[in-house]
Amino acid sequence: MTVPPAAEISTPADDAPVVVPSVDAAPETQAVAWRHRHLLDLDVVSWPEIELVMRTTDAMREVLERPIAKVPALRGRNVTILFYEASTRTRVSFEVAAKNLSADVVNIAAATSSVSKGESLVDTVRTVEALGAELLVIRHAVSGAPYLAAETFSGSVINGGDGWHAHPTQALLDLYTMRAHLPGGSVEGRKVVILGDVLHSRVARSNIWSLTAAGADLWLCGPATLLRGFEAWAGRGAAAGRRFHVTSSVDEALRDADVVMALRIQRERMASGLLPSLREYAARYGLSAARLALARPGALVMHPGPMNEGVEISPDVAAGTQSLITEQVTNGVAVRMALLYLLAGTRPGDAA
Amino acid sequence: MTDLDISRAWLVDPAAGREGPGDIVVRDGVLESVVWLEGEDASGVDDRGVIVAPGFVDLHAHFREPGNEDAETIATGMAAAAHGGFTTVCVMPNTAPALDDPAVLARVAAAREASSSPIRVLAFGSVSAGRGGETLAALGELADAGVIGFSDDGSPVTSGPLLRNALAYAGALGLPIVEHPEDAALTAGAEMSDGFVATVLGLRGWPAAAEEAAVARDLALLADVVRDVPAARLHLTHVSTAGALELVRRAKAAGLPVTCDVTPHHLALTDEWVAGSRRWAWEASGNPWDDGAITDAPYSSALRVNPPLRSVADAAACREALLDGTADAVASDHAPHTPVDKDVEFGLAANGISGIETALGVLLAAVDAGLVSLGQAVEALTVGPARVIGSAWGADQQPGLVEGSPADLVVFDRSESWTVTAQTLASKGKNTPLLGRALSGRVLATIAAGRLVYEAGAD
Numbered sequence: 001m002t003v004p005p006a007a008e009i010s011t012p013a014d015d016a017p018v019v020v021p022s023v024d025a026a027p028e029t030q031a032v033a034w035r036h037r038h039l040l041d042l043d044v045v046s047w048p049e050i051e052l053v054m055r056t057t058d059a060m061r062e063v064l065e066r067p068i069a070k071v072p073a074l075r076g077r078n079v080t081i082l083f084y085e086a087s088t089r090t091r092v093s094f095e096v097a098a099k100n101l102s103a104d105v106v107n108i109a110a111a112t113s114s115v116s117k118g119e120s121l122v123d124t125v126r127t128v129e130a131l132g133a134e135l136l137v138i139r140h141a142v143s144g145a146p147y148l149a150a151e152t153f154s155g156s157v158i159n160g161g162d163g164w165h166a167h168p169t170q171a172l173l174d175l176y177t178m179r180a181h182l183p184g185g186s187v188e189g190r191k192v193v194i195l196g197d198v199l200h201s202r203v204a205r206s207n208i209w210s211l212t213a214a215g216a217d218l219w220l221c222g223p224a225t226l227l228r229g230f231e232a233w234a235g236r237g238a239a240a241g242r243r244f245h246v247t248s249s250v251d252e253a254l255r256d257a258d259v260v261m262a263l264r265i266q267r268e269r270m271a272s273g274l275l276p277s278l279r280e281y282a283a284r285y286g287l288s289a290a291r292l293a294l295a296r297p298g299a300l301v302m303h304p305g306p307m308n309e310g311v312e313i314s315p316d317v318a319a320g321t322q323s324l325i326t327e328q329v330t331n332g333v334a335v336r337m338a339l340l341y342l343l344a345g346t347r348p349g350d351a352a
Numbered sequence: 353m354t355d356l357d358i359s360r361a362w363l364v365d366p367a368a369g370r371e372g373p374g375d376i377v378v379r380d381g382v383l384e385s386v387v388w389l390e391g392e393d394a395s396g397v398d399d400r401g402v403i404v405a406p407g408f409v410d411l412h413a414h415f416r417e418p419g420n421e422d423a424e425t426i427a428t429g430m431a432a433a434a435h436g437g438f439t440t441v442c443v444m445p446n447t448a449p450a451l452d453d454p455a456v457l458a459r460v461a462a463a464r465e466a467s468s469s470p471i472r473v474l475a476f477g478s479v480s481a482g483r484g485g486e487t488l489a490a491l492g493e494l495a496d497a498g499v500i501g502f503s504d505d506g507s508p509v510t511s512g513p514l515l516r517n518a519l520a521y522a523g524a525l526g527l528p529i530v531e532h533p534e535d536a537a538l539t540a541g542a543e544m545s546d547g548f549v550a551t552v553l554g555l556r557g558w559p560a561a562a563e564e565a566a567v568a569r570d571l572a573l574l575a576d577v578v579r580d581v582p583a584a585r586l587h588l589t590h591v592s593t594a595g596a597l598e599l600v601r602r603a604k605a606a607g608l609p610v611t612c613d614v615t616p617h618h619l620a621l622t623d624e625w626v627a628g629s630r631r632w633a634w635e636a637s638g639n640p641w642d643d644g645a646i647t648d649a650p651y652s653s654a655l656r657v658n659p660p661l662r663s664v665a666d667a668a669a670c671r672e673a674l675l676d677g678t679a680d681a682v683a684s685d686h687a688p689h690t691p692v693d694k695d696v697e698f699g700l701a702a703n704g705i706s707g708i709e710t711a712l713g714v715l716l717a718a719v720d721a722g723l724v725s726l727g728q729a730v731e732a733l734t735v736g737p738a739r740v741i742g743s744a745w746g747a748d749q750q751p752g753l754v755e756g757s758p759a760d761l762v763v764f765d766r767s768e769s770w771t772v773t774a775q776t777l778a779s780k781g782k783n784t785p786l787l788g789r790a791l792s793g794r795v796l797a798t799i800a801a802g803r804l805v806y807e808a809g810a811d
Contacts, residue, residue, distance in 0.1 A: 043552075043641055120692075120695070120696055121696065121697060122695055122696070140697070142697040142698070142699035142700060143543075143553060143554040143555050143651070143698070143699060144553065144554075144555070144650060144651030144697065144698045144699070145697045145698075145699075147649050147650055147651045148651065148653075148696070148697055148698075150649070151649060162554070163554050163555075163699065164554030164555075164556075165553055165554030165555075166554065202554060205552070205554055228551075228557075229546070229547070229548070229550065229551030229557065230551060232547065232548045232551060233548055233551050233552060236548055236638065236639045236642075239639065239642075240639055240641070240642030241642075242642070
């Protein structure tokens with residue numbers, strides 16, 4: 001992997017797409033520039049562009065390792081973080097990322113703003129823009145809401161998670177974390193398992209785009225009620241070269257896996273009749289040490305958080321030597337720094 | 353009253369089962385002559401140019417008055433109808449208050465009178481009081497006051513016993529029950545049609561089974577009722593799935609008194625539009641993400657509609673149903689909404705497409721593609737819906753090119769297109785996914801009851 005010198009992270013020019021210098025890269029990847037004005041999901045992001053994010057993240061990791069983890073790249077730029085859904089981890093991660101780049105950060109939690117008075121999303125976006133927002137990070141419980149924000153906002157929108165739909169920064173930090181630990185730095189041909197409530201998971205959906213683009217041997221596993229609709233996606237995807245597998249058999253999924261990512265199970269799934277009980281879920285699908293033994297020795301264990309320890313993952317596995325869960329959090333800051341940096345260099349005329 | 357001379361046009365008269373080159377003359381609002389040209393006189397006239405047809409009949413529209421006049425009024429709805437080539441519109445009773453009582457019908461009639469437009473506005477009364485789904489509305493009084501049938505459209509009649517009673521009671525009054533088939537328990541929280549696109553977009557799916565289960569129940573209840581009340585009739589509106597249409601097909605074959613309509617958007621658009629595709633159903637591959645079909649942003653709330661836009665196969669089944677007579681009519685389900693209700697997140701947006709002005713153009717897209725004949729399209733917009741209305745149509749002239757009757761016509765030009773924009777739509781509802789799109793078949797003139805109600809270029 002190529003690591004551009006962190007010293008070269010400068011304020012992006014106003015009139016040029018960002019090209020991260022990478023001395024070792026092949027000529028064709030050197031020419032890759034970031035041309036997306038927004039980051040809404042990964043379906044429209046090409047593999048060379050994903051690799052550009054990975055290389056930029058390498059540089060940001062280097063920044064994070066400095067005694068004072070701060071560069072002036074976004075000095076004077078306003079990053080507004082508008083969260084319509086409770087979140088600590090992702091919101092703080094974006095905030096730290098923006099501050100590390102010296103941006104001015106405005107945090108808006110929907111519960112404390114005029115949103116609770118019934119203001120529409122469009123009006124809120126216009127308001128934050130009038131207050132100086134240039135980069136807008138939005139999280140919303142309704143799938144697709146960031147697209148509505150992007151239609152209204154004249155700057156760049158980053159999707160911080162929308163409904164069941166997408167969580168692109170999470171998928172990119174997942175990919176980055178896998179590449180950092182897999183031999184050869186590549187997920188190509190590696191068996192990656194996403195285990196749990198796939199149906200309601202924006203993390204799973206975004207990971208499908210990035211991991212199939214990366215050539216992973218991707219498996220989605222969970223109770224049949226929580227995989228509804230994904231077989232059809234797998235069928236369509238396979239025809240288009242985006243191959244992945246869907247199974248309710250946890251043994252089949254975990255056997256010889258290189259990476260296992262467990263997803264959070266929410267209590268309301270029982271009320272809606274999707275699962276009999278958390279106890280039954282833990283027994284049949286929980287990632288325990290015994291179950292993890294089916295995977296390859298040293299298989300990577302991941303979780304997007306927050307965890308229900310003892311339900312989808314047992315505490316010893318979550319805290320075990322194979323777990324990368326804490327590192328995911330650190331890499332999350334680096335990936336978000338990279339994305340803020342790349343998006344700050346785009347212009348209104350660029351593709352969505 | 354209008355005078356109009358059109359020579360060497362393509363006349364379509366579905367009532368007479370005839371179409372071909374011809375001339376028409378309207379004098380003082382009366383269709384004075386209809387001359388079918390033959391031989392040399394007819395040469396050079398084809399069905400790709402100016403078409404003259406009976407004024408269209410829309411079985412299903414929402415004019416929002418009383419109660420939501422910001423979205424549409426009877427007057428603006430009639431202007432939109434005229435622009436779309438419709439001279440008769442059946443309005444749904446999901447107003448506020450619901451049209452469950454003759455007093456509300458009187459308000460609709462008064463608004464129509466006040467507009468002085470000659471477009472015929474027929475009204476459905478609600479099945480249940482207040483559309484609450486619990487007790488019957490004033491069906492007999494509404495029938496006496498002139499409603500053409502009963503519907504709780506917008507919602508199904510969830511209670512099986514109530515629907516059974518309504519079918520019997522309305523049947524004895526000689527009127528149909530128009531049912532919006534949806535099993536509401538299966539669609540709770542649903543945002544778009546269940547399937548591949550919904551899975552990728554993370555939207556809660558609206559299963560085809562929810563419509564099919566409802567249609568199956570409705571048909572079973574109808575079969576039960578007709579044993580006692582042979583005059584009972586059921587009309588299923590905006591049927592949208594292949595499975596539901598197959599159930600109707602079999603019920604018709606078994607002789608049940610059931611009719612149904614499909615909408616222009618369900619036969620020509622698909623759920624792929626929600627992903628950002630703008631391809632007609634017959635051009636879609638089934639995977640918009642990998643065939644280059646996505647040209648627009650996803651989650652356009654203009655596409656949120658009940659029933660939802662379905663799969664490519666369902667749209668094909670809607671067209672097939674028109675061809676084999678399973679579907680009796682094309683109805684617009686014109687559902688205007690304000691920006692307040694539509695310019696919001698997809699999942700929070702109101703259901704509905706403003707469609708009375710684009711119905712002809714969308715249907716002609718299918719005609720242009722060779723999937724439906726011009727004659728079939730016109731039939732589905734004229735005599736088809738008139739047959740569904742049946743005796744409630746009253747003494748007015750039935751759709752047709754009948755000499756000596758008051759002129760009730762639409763003239764459109766298949767060789768001319770028009771672009772759908774907020775400005776070109778007469779409806780207050782600009783909530784259509786076709787904004788910016790050029791549609792063929794520009795309406796040149798619409799004449800209702802002998803009077804010109806729309807003329808191209810005059811708006």
